[in-house]
Amino acid sequence: MSQENNNGEDSRRELYERFSGDLIENRGAMFYDREDLVELYDYANDVEDRYVALEVLFCGERLYPGDVALAERRALYYYSLDEGACRKALAALPDDSMIGKLLALRLDRVNKDEASRTFEGLLMSRPEFTDEEIIQLADTAEELDMYEWLKEHKEAICAHTDYPQTFLYELSQIAMEQDPDYAVTILEELTMLEPFTADFWLSMAQVLISDHKALEKALDAIEFSLAIEPDNARALMMKAQCYNELDYPLDKVEPILRRVIEMSPQISAATLALALLYSNVGRKEEAMKMLLDYNSKYPGDPQVLEVLLTVSNGNLSQNLVKSFLKPELAPYRDNFVEMAEKLASEGLHGGAAILLTSLEEIYGLPHDLDLMMEALYRNNRYEEIIARYDGLRHKDAIGAYPTDLSERMATFYYLMSRIRLGMLAGLLEKVKGLKENTSGGPDTPIDDLMRSSVMLSLFSAIENLLEQHADGSEISVEEINEIDPFGNLK
Numbered sequence: 001m002s003q004e005n006n007n008g009e010d011s012r013r014e015l016y017e018r019f020s021g022d023l024i025e026n027r028g029a030m031f032y033d034r035e036d037l038v039e040l041y042d043y044a045n046d047v048e049d050r051y052v053a054l055e056v057l058f059c060g061e062r063l064y065p066g067d068v069a070l071a072e073r074r075a076l077y078y079y080s081l082d083e084g085a086c087r088k089a090l091a092a093l094p095d096d097s098m099i100g101k102l103l104a105l106r107l108d109r110v111n112k113d114e115a116s117r118t119f120e121g122l123l124m125s126r127p128e129f130t131d132e133e134i135i136q137l138a139d140t141a142e143e144l145d146m147y148e149w150l151k152e153h154k155e156a157i158c159a160h161t162d163y164p165q166t167f168l169y170e171l172s173q174i175a176m177e178q179d180p181d182y183a184v185t186i187l188e189e190l191t192m193l194e195p196f197t198a199d200f201w202l203s204m205a206q207v208l209i210s211d212h213k214a215l216e217k218a219l220d221a222i223e224f225s226l227a228i229e230p231d232n233a234r235a236l237m238m239k240a241q242c243y244n245e246l247d248y249p250l251d252k253v254e255p256i257l258r259r260v261i262e263m264s265p266q267i268s269a270a271t272l273a274l275a276l277l278y279s280n281v282g283r284k285e286e287a288m289k290m291l292l293d294y295n296s297k298y299p300g301d302p303q304v305l306e307v308l309l310t311v312s313n314g315n316l317s318q319n320l321v322k323s324f325l326k327p328e329l330a331p332y333r334d335n336f337v338e339m340a341e342k343l344a345s346e347g348l349h350g351g352a353a354i355l356l357t358s359l360e361e362i363y364g365l366p367h368d369l370d371l372m373m374e375a376l377y378r379n380n381r382y383e384e385i386i387a388r389y390d391g392l393r394h395k396d397a398i399g400a401y402p403t404d405l406s407e408r409m410a411t412f413y414y415l416m417s418r419i420r421l422g423m424l425a426g427l428l429e430k431v432k433g434l435k436e437n438t439s440g441g442p443d444t445p446i447d448d449l450m451r452s453s454v455m456l457s458l459f460s461a462i463e464n465l466l467e468q469h470a471d472g473s474e475i476s477v478e479e480i481n482e483i484d485p486f487g488n489l490k
Contacts, residue, residue: 012043016052023055034064041073042132053077072099076136079103098122098133102140115144123153129160138170147178165193172203180211191224198232201225205238215242236260237269250277266298272307279311287311300324305355306339314350314379321354325362333363340371349378357384369398370409378486382417389414401437408438408455415462419480428466435459458485 019040022030032040037060044053057077060070075089076099087107093100101122105115119137129137134157141150150157150171158164168190175183187204194200201224208218219242225235240256254277260270271294278287291308295301305324308316325336336359344352353375360372369392376385389410392398398407411434418427438455461483469475 012039015040016043016047016049019056020052023052030059031063032059034060034067034070037064038069038073041070045076068094068097072097072132075100075103079106083107098126098129099136102133102136106140106143110144112144112146112149115140115146116149119146119149119153123156123160126160128162129157131161131163131166134161134167135170138167138174142174147174150174151179151182165190165197168193169200169203176203176207176211180207183207195224196228198225198229198235201228202232202235202238205235209238209242209245215246218242231263233260233264233267233270237273240270240273244273244277250281253277268294268298268301268303272303275307275311284311300326302329302336302339306343309339309343309351309355310346310348312351313348314352314354316354318354318358321358322362325358330363333359336363337368337371340375344371344375344378349375353379353381360388367406370406370413373410373413377413377417382421385413385417386421386423401434403437405455408434412455412458412462415459416480416484419462419465419475422475424466424469424475428463428470431459431463431466435463458483 015036019030019032037056041053041056041060044050044056054077057070057074060067061074064070071089071092075086075093078086078089086103090100090103090107101118105118110118119141122137137157138150141147154167154171157167161167168186172183172186172190175186184204184207187200187207190197190200191204201221205218205221205225208214208221219239222235222239222242225232226239229235236256237260240253240260243253243256254274257270257274257277260267261274264270271290275287275290278284278290288308288311291304291311295304295308300323302324305321309321329336336355340352340355340359343349343355353372356368356372356375359368373385373389376382376388389398398410402408402411415427415431418424435456438452438459465475465479465483468479
């Protein structure tokens with residue numbers, strides 16, 4: 001931003017910090033004028049502090065119960081929580097409230113023609129928009145898939161404010177997803193209007209990196225932003241990213257990341273990036289020390305867990321892995337399963353195995369049993385597969401002849417593990433029973449029939465191998481590898 005806007009942002013932050021402090025130390029005697037409360041709500045919303053945003057609304061209701069701007073923000077807050085509550089909040093707004101009209105469009109999910117008529121009516125009826133009205137106009141248009149309308153009416157909207165940068169910035173953020181070339185055009189316009197706003201240069205760099213792969217041009221934009229704000233952590237991280245993608249040597253990238261770590265030690269991004277760079281050049285011990293030191297100071301970050309598993313490929317204490325799986329993260333269990341899948345796709349089966357077995361112990365893994373068993377199998381952990389499978393059978397968690405694909409695949413890894421360990425007693429009879437119960441009936445969906453066909457092929461291969469050695473002769477590793485989808489594991 002310009003120097004004036006930078007000062008304004010500093011004032012908003014100071015106001016926010018004072019209000020946050022008063023909530024703790026001076027709650028009973030708090031007094032703020034309505035303009036400050038509006039600024040406070042908008043700033044709290046920008047920094048995603050929902051607690052302070054709500055407390056501002058409580059304070060505003062007590063001090064200025066009839067204020068329209070605060071009532072509009074109350075409706076916006078309700079919109080983020082519950083549509084029914086938002087409709088009731090809209091009823092308290094005057095008929096000429098622009099934000100009220102925009103929220104009504106979003107709640108009713110109107111078609112483009114109706115939304116266009118409302119938008120154009122607002123342009124005709126209101127000579128000037130506030131910043132918040134412009135932001136809500138852009139958000140509404142994006143939500144109703146009216147990005148093209150915003151583009152077509154760019155000049156008209158900008159004419160409704162003496163600070164068009166607000167709209168241009170909102171338009172650029174929407175364009176980043178839908179129209180990267182146009183986003184660059186808008187950001188170039190913004191940097192011409194306000195060449196001393198670091199965020200505009202960084203947004204341009206972000207588009208150039210993500211959608212154009214124009215890393216050298218992105219670096220130019222980043223350097224402009226750093227000339228304005230030398231200690232901007234986001235700019236430094238983007239510079240390190242560009243250097244890394246351009247294959248700059250470690251001694252060029254490391255000082256940048258070290259500087260970010262010194263400035264903001266609690267933010268994990270720089271530590272994780274540097275640890276991965278160390279690991280990639282063979283300095284795994286240093287990488288692990290960095291990660292473990294960070295986790296001891298700021299424990300429990302799932303991103304740290306992923307990098308720990310990547311660098312170590314699972315050569316970690318199980319208790320350490322489980323310490324990241326807090327009870328409150330149980331609803332995000334699937335995110336950890338996706339993390340394990342990503343590790344496995346990168347060939348880091350040790351990392352996937354320790355994560356999945358930890359997940360099984362903490363949250364349970366009823367739908368991802370095959371994934372866990374595969375990870376264990378690829379790590380030659382046959383005894384664990386057998387123990388876990390037999391334990392599940394003991395609990396009746398797996399039937400004698402499982403029909404679920406995940407359980408069937410887990411059964412396959414169980415059978416192969418027993419073969420690799422020479423535990424063949426009763427195995428041929430079990431495989432025959434599995435085959436008999438794997439075929440589909442006349443009403444079986446085609447997808448299920450195809451899956452059943454794959455399982456039949458796997459079970460048949462095991463059956464043939466066991467029949468060849470029904471006389472008790474030893475099965476060679478080479479013979480096992482021939483029927484193993486993963487080849488020479490051991």
